[in-house]
Amino acid sequence: MNKTHVLNGTRKTKQREAILKVLKDTNCHPGAHWIYEKVRREIPHISLGTVYRDLKILKEMGKIRELVFTGNMTHFDGITKQHIHFYCQKCNSISDIEEPVNMEIDKSVAAKNGFKVYCHRMDFFGLCRACRS
Amino acid sequence: MNKTHVLNGTRKTKQREAILKVLKDTNCHPGAHWIYEKVRREIPHISLGTVYRDLKILKEMGKIRELVFTGNMTHFDGITKQHIHFYCQKCNSISDIEEPVNMEIDKSVAAKNGFKVYCHRMDFFGLCRACRS
DNA sequence: TTAGATGCAAAGGGTTTGCAACGTC
């Protein structure tokens, strides 16, 4: 997933900066449209297409992460350190979980199966505190 | 996620049987369109809409599983027992991994966070044997 | 007989893209 070779000429724009800031300042793991609405308060003329393009570039730069839980939409995370998520199947909210990530298991799976393993994801599904009642 | 209450009147149709059989007979974790093409050899007049509808019903019946790796498309799995997958980021192939699934961790996460936890998923990402060379 | 299932085609909805204008380096 090393795509830095195509990102050498990446420029600094206020749109991209704003998008990154929005993601760093929230912990709600939003989708593109939520980010778009948020950035629009600061840059009213920004377009949704730009948000999608910049999210893709930021992801390739390794500054954000992409999270896919359901087939409906993609979520984004400003925290790039690998961590575990909980997905509420009722309200669709996403929470970070304070559970240690087993980094050694990647090597183990790679060795056992002959794969090149870059990373793994671990996510829990159920009902959040608000929805379980 | 108990939806059996809405599935009481489910009937047995050759389309649904064929879709389930295709999924049971492959280990390639296909998408809806692949299944559609496969079933079409047997039932030429089946429609893609039926495939999507039946996949949804089979999933709700617990006879198949839905796998979401990227935002592009949904994959389906005829094996319902929880297991771990490897996703090749180059050729997009999916492999089953022979790694034990920690079933206790669901309870632990539930207890620590106050969630109701139904299940978790664990997937590895990287390059498969064919693509790593 | 009757309610669920199907085929067909149209609609939905998140995401991508072509292009001319713009902004960064």
Add this chain to the structure above:
DNA sequence: GACGTTGCAAACCCTTTGCATCTAA
């Protein structure tokens, strides 16, 4: 000045849905 970036709108593509017809029970 060169080339990456943006806005806008149209296109894409997977998936869902309305409706008349069909069929399992």
